[in-house]
Amino acid sequence: MAIQNFNRKGKKGSKGKKQQFDRKDYRLKVTRAFEGRYGILFDLEINDVKVYGLRVCETSDGEAFVGWPQHKGKDGHYYSHAWAYLDEEQTKDVLNQVAAMLADEDEEE
Numbered sequence: 001m002a003i004q005n006f007n008r009k010g011k012k013g014s015k016g017k018k019q020q021f022d023r024k025d026y027r028l029k030v031t032r033a034f035e036g037r038y039g040i041l042f043d044l045e046i047n048d049v050k051v052y053g054l055r056v057c058e059t060s061d062g063e064a065f066v067g068w069p070q071h072k073g074k075d076g077h078y079y080s081h082a083w084a085y086l087d088e089e090q091t092k093d094v095l096n097q098v099a100a101m102l103a104d105e106d107e108e109e
Helices: 088-108
Strands: 028-036 039-046 049-058 064-067 070-072 078-080
Touching: 028 088, 039 088, 064 088
Parallel strands: none
Antiparallel strands: 028 039, 039 049, 049 064, 070 078
């Protein structure tokens, strides 16, 4: 079963142009979140498919975003091995779930 999570608009592979994607309705649930050696890590369930090892990253402007799991290739570049387009609203929802889970963890200690 193939899951198509986005539709591209415009030319494929056009350099220097920001690609636009159609919004998809996902069921998003953060199943685990913790502060590790490399920042805040979490696992995300997208329509019953679990993705492990996502990160909360920050832009130079201080805006948070979801960092998808990556591996380092033999050429030294990093490649995402899981990815789904999340619009701004979905990203905020996921980041709020992570923050709530971390807050609950702090209360338990």
